[in-house]
Amino acid sequence: MTETNISSNPEALRIGVALYPGFEALDAFGPLNCLNDLSRTESITLSVLASTLDPVSTKTPAYPAGIGQSIVPTHTFANAPALDVLLVPGGQGSRGSSPVVLETIAFIRDSYPSLKYLITVCTGAGLAARAGVLDGRRATTNKKAWKDIIVLGPEVKWVARARWVTDGNIWTSSGVSAGIDVTLAWIEELFGKDKAKVIADGNEYTRHEDPDFDPFAELYGLA
Amino acid sequence: MTETNISSNPEALRIGVALYPGFEALDAFGPLNCLNDLSRTESITLSVLASTLDPVSTKTPAYPAGIGQSIVPTHTFANAPALDVLLVPGGQGSRGSSPVVLETIAFIRDSYPSLKYLITVCTGAGLAARAGVLDGRRATTNKKAWKDIIVLGPEVKWVARARWVTDGNIWTSSGVSAGIDVTLAWIEELFGKDKAKVIADGNEYTRHEDPDFDPFAELYGLA
Numbered sequence: 001m002t003e004t005n006i007s008s009n010p011e012a013l014r015i016g017v018a019l020y021p022g023f024e025a026l027d028a029f030g031p032l033n034c035l036n037d038l039s040r041t042e043s044i045t046l047s048v049l050a051s052t053l054d055p056v057s058t059k060t061p062a063y064p065a066g067i068g069q070s071i072v073p074t075h076t077f078a079n080a081p082a083l084d085v086l087l088v089p090g091g092q093g094s095r096g097s098s099p100v101v102l103e104t105i106a107f108i109r110d111s112y113p114s115l116k117y118l119i120t121v122c123t124g125a126g127l128a129a130r131a132g133v134l135d136g137r138r139a140t141t142n143k144k145a146w147k148d149i150i151v152l153g154p155e156v157k158w159v160a161r162a163r164w165v166t167d168g169n170i171w172t173s174s175g176v177s178a179g180i181d182v183t184l185a186w187i188e189e190l191f192g193k194d195k196a197k198v199i200a201d202g203n204e205y206t207r208h209e210d211p212d213f214d215p216f217a218e219l220y221g222l223a
Numbered sequence: 224m225t226e227t228n229i230s231s232n233p234e235a236l237r238i239g240v241a242l243y244p245g246f247e248a249l250d251a252f253g254p255l256n257c258l259n260d261l262s263r264t265e266s267i268t269l270s271v272l273a274s275t276l277d278p279v280s281t282k283t284p285a286y287p288a289g290i291g292q293s294i295v296p297t298h299t300f301a302n303a304p305a306l307d308v309l310l311v312p313g314g315q316g317s318r319g320s321s322p323v324v325l326e327t328i329a330f331i332r333d334s335y336p337s338l339k340y341l342i343t344v345c346t347g348a349g350l351a352a353r354a355g356v357l358d359g360r361r362a363t364t365n366k367k368a369w370k371d372i373i374v375l376g377p378e379v380k381w382v383a384r385a386r387w388v389t390d391g392n393i394w395t396s397s398g399v400s401a402g403i404d405v406t407l408a409w410i411e412e413l414f415g416k417d418k419a420k421v422i423a424d425g426n427e428y429t430r431h432e433d434p435d436f437d438p439f440a441e442l443y444g445l446a
Contacts, residue, residue, distance in 0.1 A: 015290075025259055026426060029252035032292060033399070036248055036281060039289040046290035055278075055295045058259060066262040067238075067269035069255060072278045072293040144425060175427035176256070180400075202367060203249060204398035204439045206431075216427045 012043040013190075016083040016111075018127075019050045019071060020104045022060030022093020027121040028071075030180035031087055037199045038187055047081055048074045049107070051100045060092040077107040086115055089179070090122030090142060105131045119171045119186060121179030128172070129153025137167040142175035143216040160222040163213045174214060181208045235266040236413075239306040239334075241350075242273045242294060243327045245283030245316020250344040251294075253403040254310055260422045261410055270304055271297045272330070274323045283315040300330040309338050312402070313345030313365060328354045342394045342409060344402030351395070352376025360390040365398035366439040383445040386436045397437060404431045 015035060017028055038044060050056045050073035059068030075081065088108060094101065109131040112118060120128050125141035126149040128134050135155040140162040142149065150158045159165045164173040164182035173182035184207055188196035200207045217223045238258060240251055261267060273279045273296040282291030298304065311331060317324065332354035335341060343351050348364035349372040351357050358378040363385040365372065373381045382388045387396040387405035396405035407430055411419035423430045440446045 024256065025252045026256035029248045029256075029292075033247065033249035033252075036290055036292075040286045043288070044290055046292075048292060063263045065266070067259055067267055069252075069259075069269075069271060070295040072295060143427065175425070177403075177426050177428040201439065201442060202398070203400050204366065205400040206438070208429075215429070216424065219424060 012045050013085060014045050014047070014081065014083050015085040015087065016047040016049050016080060017087040017089070018077070018104055018107060019048060019056040019073065019089070020093050020100050021057055022062070022091050023056070023058060023089045024091035024122060024176055025058045025069060026176050027089030027091055027124065027179050028087070030177060031119065031121060031183040033203065034180065034183045034187060034199050037202060038191070038195070041195075042191060047083065048072065049077055049080050051103050052076055058091070062092045077103055080107070080111070082114065083111060084116040086111055086118050088118070088120045088124035088127055090120070090124040090126070090175075094123045094127050101127075108133060115169065117169050117171065117186065119182060121173050121182065122175045123149055125149060125172045126152045128170070129156050134170065134172070137170055138165050139167065139170065139172040140165045140174050141172065143214070143220040143222055144175065146220060146222055161214045161217040162211055163208050164211050166211075174216065180205060185209070185211065235268050236308060237268050237270070237304065237306050238308040238310065239270040239272050239303060240310040240312070241300070241327055241330060242271060242279040242296065242312070243316050243323050244280055245285070245314050246279070246281060246312045247314035247345060247399055248281045248292060249399050250312030250314055250347065250402050251310070253400060254342070254344060254406040256426065257403065257406045257410060257422050260425060261414070261418070264418075265414060270306065271295065272300055272303050274326050275299055281314070285315045300326055303330070303334065305337065306334060307339045309334055309341050311341070311343045311347035311350055313343070313347040313349070313398075317346045317350050324350070331356060338392065340392050340394065340409065342396075342405060344396050344405065345398045346372055348372060348395045349375045351393070352379050357393065357395070360393055361388050362390065362393065362395040363388045363397050364395065366437070366443040366445055367398065369443060369445055384437045384440040385434055386431050387434050389434075397439065403428060408432070408434065
């Protein structure tokens with residue numbers, strides 16, 4: 001990339017995504033696609049983080065005959081580089097207390113104090129809640145899984161009707177595709193409305209720009 | 224998965240996705256997330272196909288400082304299993320005539336005659352056009368890249384204003400996120416409206432159910 005493609009950012013924004021087996025593909029790749037596009041004009045690094053360097057599958061034991069795809073990590077949680085932003089997708093694999101789930105939670109807990117931003121998608125908020133970093137904060141999560149997730153964070157101020165919620169440096173989104181909207185809103189906050197629009201338009205994506213847009217809260221009986 | 228999770232399909236639907244370096248992440252993972260969800264109740268196999276078994280990155284030489292993610296193939300094009308459905312994402316990497324692009328085009332050409340369905344997303348239609356399988360058919364593609372793609376298929380009946388287009392067993396979608404809508408429409412066709420709705424709702428995705436929905440044709444001066 002030539003310098004003309006790099007914005008006037010003083011330094012690269014260091015983003016990490018925390019993966020674990022059974023993460024939901026679109027939870028990660030909706031936001032990552034926006035960030036991939038952003039990196040064509042802004043200076044960004046990405047670390048794909050996981051428990052080990054083995055490829056991480058979207059498959060979970062919950063659906064053993066289901067199909068999945070495997071993503072290659074760039075770093076383990078143990079050797080993660082310094083990060084400015086951590087993205088945490090949700091998925092069936094975020095449930096339970098397997099060693100890899102507990103390791104993911106510990107990584108969120110340990111890395112949060114030095115982050116500029118934490119972004120969770122869907123039931124990724126359950127992992128952040130279990131890490132304790134949402135205590136006292138307003139946050140949202142997947143609406144279908146609502147009741148299973150909110151019990152994981154009794155000190156969290158859960159917001160049922162929201163496409164996404166911001167509280168301080170924590171941005172939490174509702175289920176799956178809402179990750180695209182929270183990421184575009186975050187890009188708008190940091191890089192401006194035009195940048196977010198160019199990315200959304202390039203993806204032929206009709207954004208939900210209202211953080212309170214949420215027909216799914218009603219659909220799942222939470223309104 | 225227990226048998227109660229398998230539908231009454233007589234046999235598993237064999238789906239393949241053709242990847243190449245510089246495919247657009249959401250072009251593949253929007254549809255694949257829907258198919259992952261579908262596989263929780265329907266009998267489906269997935270082959271992740273590429274030129275070699277090396278992980279395939281979303282990065283392209285067009286943006287050398289950009290970020291990307293790498294996906295692990297399950298089969299090479301040369302040893303691909305028999306397929307019922309082939310999904311072809313678009314992306315910057317579909318441009319030009321590198322050996323891997325030509326190999327992807329040859330795979331589409333060679334596999335099409337035995338497919339039940341071909342689904343392309345975004346500039347994936349350009350690869351299908353170059354394979355000759357869109358000749359005489361109605362098809363659409365990414366609206367921002369429109370002029371670059373339609374010249375690749377002078378015998379194709381290109382439809383400028385469309386979220387997606389079906390002609391026979393070929394389903395082509397407009398850019399990036401339109402892949403989610405074409406996949407949900409295809410799921411509706413094969414598995415019924417309720418199945419498509421459950422998947423869309425589970426992803427908290429507000430579908431575009433009208434194939435003629437297309438504000439982006441106008442945005443990019445094609446209306």
